[in-house]
Amino acid sequence: MDFNKNYFEIFQLPVAFDQDPDQLAARYRQLQSSVHPDRFVDASDQEKRLSLQWATQINAAYNVLVSGLDKAIYLLELAGISIEDNPQLDPGFLMDQIELREQLEDISATAAGRLVDPHDDSEALHELDAFKEKIKIELHDLEKDFAVQYGTELRAAEITVYKMQFINKLLLEADKLEEKMLDY
Amino acid sequence: MALLQITEPGQAADPHQRKRAAGIDLGTTNSLIASVREGMIQTLADQDGEHLLPSVVRYTDNGPVVGRLAVESAKQDPLNTIVSVKRMMGRGIDDLKRLSGQLPYDFSASEGGMVKIRTRVGDISPVEASAEILKSLVNRSTEKLAGELHGVVITVPSYFDDAQRQATRDAARLAGLNVLRLLNEPTAAAVAYGLDTGAEGIVAVYDLGGGTFDISLLKLNQGIFEVVATGGDSALGGDDFDRRIAEWIIDQSGYDKDVNPRQLRTLMMQARDIKETLSTCDRSGISIDVDDLKFNGTLSRSVFEEMIADLINQSIKACRRTMRDAGIDEVKSIVLVGGSTRVPAVRSAVAEFFGREPLGDIDPDRVVAIGAAVQADILVGNKPDDEMLLLDVLPLSLGLETVGSLVEKVIDRNTTIPVSKAQEFTTFKDGQTAMLIHVVQGERELVNDCRSLARFELHDIPQMVAGAARIEVLFQVDADGLLSVSARETTTGVSASVEVKPSYGLSDAEVTSMLKASFDHAQEDIASRSLSEAKVEARRMIDALLGALELDGEKLLAPGQMVLLNQAIDKLQETLSLENIEQIKEGVEILGKASEEFASLRMDAAVREVLAGRRIDQLEEDIG
Numbered sequence: 001m002d003f004n005k006n007y008f009e010i011f012q013l014p015v016a017f018d019q020d021p022d023q024l025a026a027r028y029r030q031l032q033s034s035v036h037p038d039r040f041v042d043a044s045d046q047e048k049r050l051s052l053q054w055a056t057q058i059n060a061a062y063n064v065l066v067s068g069l070d071k072a073i074y075l076l077e078l079a080g081i082s083i084e085d086n087p088q089l090d091p092g093f094l095m096d097q098i099e100l101r102e103q104l105e106d107i108s109a110t111a112a113g114r115l116v117d118p119h120d121d122s123e124a125l126h127e128l129d130a131f132k133e134k135i136k137i138e139l140h141d142l143e144k145d146f147a148v149q150y151g152t153e154l155r156a157a158e159i160t161v162y163k164m165q166f167i168n169k170l171l172l173e174a175d176k177l178e179e180k181m182l183d184y
Numbered sequence: 185m186a187l188l189q190i191t192e193p194g195q196a197a198d199p200h201q202r203k204r205a206a207g208i209d210l211g212t213t214n215s216l217i218a219s220v221r222e223g224m225i226q227t228l229a230d231q232d233g234e235h236l237l238p239s240v241v242r243y244t245d246n247g248p249v250v251g252r253l254a255v256e257s258a259k260q261d262p263l264n265t266i267v268s269v270k271r272m273m274g275r276g277i278d279d280l281k282r283l284s285g286q287l288p289y290d291f292s293a294s295e296g297g298m299v300k301i302r303t304r305v306g307d308i309s310p311v312e313a314s315a316e317i318l319k320s321l322v323n324r325s326t327e328k329l330a331g332e333l334h335g336v337v338i339t340v341p342s343y344f345d346d347a348q349r350q351a352t353r354d355a356a357r358l359a360g361l362n363v364l365r366l367l368n369e370p371t372a373a374a375v376a377y378g379l380d381t382g383a384e385g386i387v388a389v390y391d392l393g394g395g396t397f398d399i400s401l402l403k404l405n406q407g408i409f410e411v412v413a414t415g416g417d418s419a420l421g422g423d424d425f426d427r428r429i430a431e432w433i434i435d436q437s438g439y440d441k442d443v444n445p446r447q448l449r450t451l452m453m454q455a456r457d458i459k460e461t462l463s464t465c466d467r468s469g470i471s472i473d474v475d476d477l478k479f480n481g482t483l484s485r486s487v488f489e490e491m492i493a494d495l496i497n498q499s500i501k502a503c504r505r506t507m508r509d510a511g512i513d514e515v516k517s518i519v520l521v522g523g524s525t526r527v528p529a530v531r532s533a534v535a536e537f538f539g540r541e542p543l544g545d546i547d548p549d550r551v552v553a554i555g556a557a558v559q560a561d562i563l564v565g566n567k568p569d570d571e572m573l574l575l576d577v578l579p580l581s582l583g584l585e586t587v588g589s590l591v592e593k594v595i596d597r598n599t600t601i602p603v604s605k606a607q608e609f610t611t612f613k614d615g616q617t618a619m620l621i622h623v624v625q626g627e628r629e630l631v632n633d634c635r636s637l638a639r640f641e642l643h644d645i646p647q648m649v650a651g652a653a654r655i656e657v658l659f660q661v662d663a664d665g666l667l668s669v670s671a672r673e674t675t676t677g678v679s680a681s682v683e684v685k686p687s688y689g690l691s692d693a694e695v696t697s698m699l700k701a702s703f704d705h706a707q708e709d710i711a712s713r714s715l716s717e718a719k720v721e722a723r724r725m726i727d728a729l730l731g732a733l734e735l736d737g738e739k740l741l742a743p744g745q746m747v748l749l750n751q752a753i754d755k756l757q758e759t760l761s762l763e764n765i766e767q768i769k770e771g772v773e774i775l776g777k778a779s780e781e782f783a784s785l786r787m788d789a790a791v792r793e794v795l796a797g798r799r800i801d802q803l804e805e806d807i808g
Binding site: 037052063179 | 335364365505508562563564565571573574575599600601602603604660662663724725727728729732776779780783784786787790791793794795
């Protein structure tokens, strides 16, 4: 197998951020149904090993291609840009981030008082839902920016990815809080 | 001139001949085997016409007894009669104490940390007891199917961690079975139903077995079953319902001493009967009299439902969490698995939570074995035109212990398998040549709250200053959900050796000695057994290659390559008659190397083909 092929090439798709999710899913299934270890149960050990490698690679590719942030980082890598650990971002954006974080903490504090009765946290849950909806829209807007910038101004695309990382992390924290509130 | 090949009588040579394959549901309470016979999927019965084999093994001086006979003796001989062995698979003693409180056994720890049960014939591991159950099922099948089993699909709860899956595989190995795949029980159930309905959309599989609860969300589309998310509780099951009833009886009887194993066993068996009665009746009579523990009375369904409400709620909570994990808020259908789903309170709680009535036309006790049999039949190639493909996910996150006993996740749960991930480490001290890596599985942040899977010692790291060595550890999870680990030093390319110490598994040495013990018992010669295994392996390889050459040889290989490959095949074929295991193994290795490129070309061609086919579909779509 040619491990040098990039994920888009494996899926025979154009190297671009915007992809049709249905097409992506359909192609994923086609590829897996030809290489998956289930198809090689009685094959030689060589074929079994190759099948495992292929199926693993296709899963890895698919996971990147369906995720907004991972796909964006991968596209930058293909363009020769590796992500920095501590990027410089404009103060305005950072201020917004601090504010968003404070909002999340407020929701958390509201919920904390009610954890005694797990059925009575619906108000905090609603607030959390609204919060998540808001940052999801922001993330979606950043993805749209990235899709345009990737073809034209790579430096701007890179900055957008850093912003996406921030929002993504916030979203994960919101998920964690939700988990806690639902008493999992 | 090519020699004509004549096979031994009774051994399949015709590649188009059906291979015997079976599905096995290795359950906590009962086990089952099913197979496709003359186009029909059937669970196989024993001589008395019974399909369910109680998963109970009794060790006697005349060898192990499995099934109903063992159940009958359970009251008289509780310490030598192993029930619910599945709950002990891949577990350590501490887990078991935490899990179920009162188990009427004397435990001891084995060298690998796995629990063993003291019986009159010696310490028995759960793997050995499970192997007895498997053997008993397979004996049934060889009679019914008139032929050797080519391979089996064994089902496991989707929530089983790596240690529990490994233990299941070890049990099959000990029983002498070729495991085609470990299949998640809920997936098997969906496969069984998928055949009948051909439904597309999200299916929830609610599986309340004897000792484990699983909830799985599967996406069915274009003949592909994709597990979107799995969740559950590996320490919740119908046995807990029985235990609640037993506790209630003890409470009502006023008995205030510790119950002995005999009493506990009697109570649990009565409790199970009562539970079953309450599924169809409003009340059940109770009459118990064992070693001073006496009680006569009745239990009503409503009281029973009250005492299990929190258990049912626990399962519904797991459903909610799994739905959220998958980002799904509506399911198209619900499949019920496991005898305890006959409890009306369970059915109504499930119907209420999902907002629709669950499916029920396949026996919830058999649905898993039936699905496994379907998968087994497809895997051995009996249905070459069937497009079904199961895509599964890792049930629990894999992580590593880092400083401060914290867990760093390496592969997240619900990642589609097979999957691999590389993680880089570096040395802490100058000249350090070894390091210890601790692999754990679970979602919690502290190592002690997760399951310890294995400790890896990396040796032979080239001596360098601290922080200069780059050790890449590669985690590979295969299609069975089993983990393997390899490591290498990336700056020098030196492979560091990896020593695996499964935390709750059996070491290879232990499996070997168990195999040895079982052969001693059967008066079999180990050497001849290994030789015949090597021959089977060589024949399998030859058959696979001949089949592949017939299909793609001319298309993909130059005439010279064809000749070379055929020569290597003939060489291996010749060694088969020499009765020399070393020569056979050498032949397998040579042929393996010789066929490597062909294998790679075939795989590439397969991928090209599918994408080429896709392009035509795409054109049609564009035109249409």
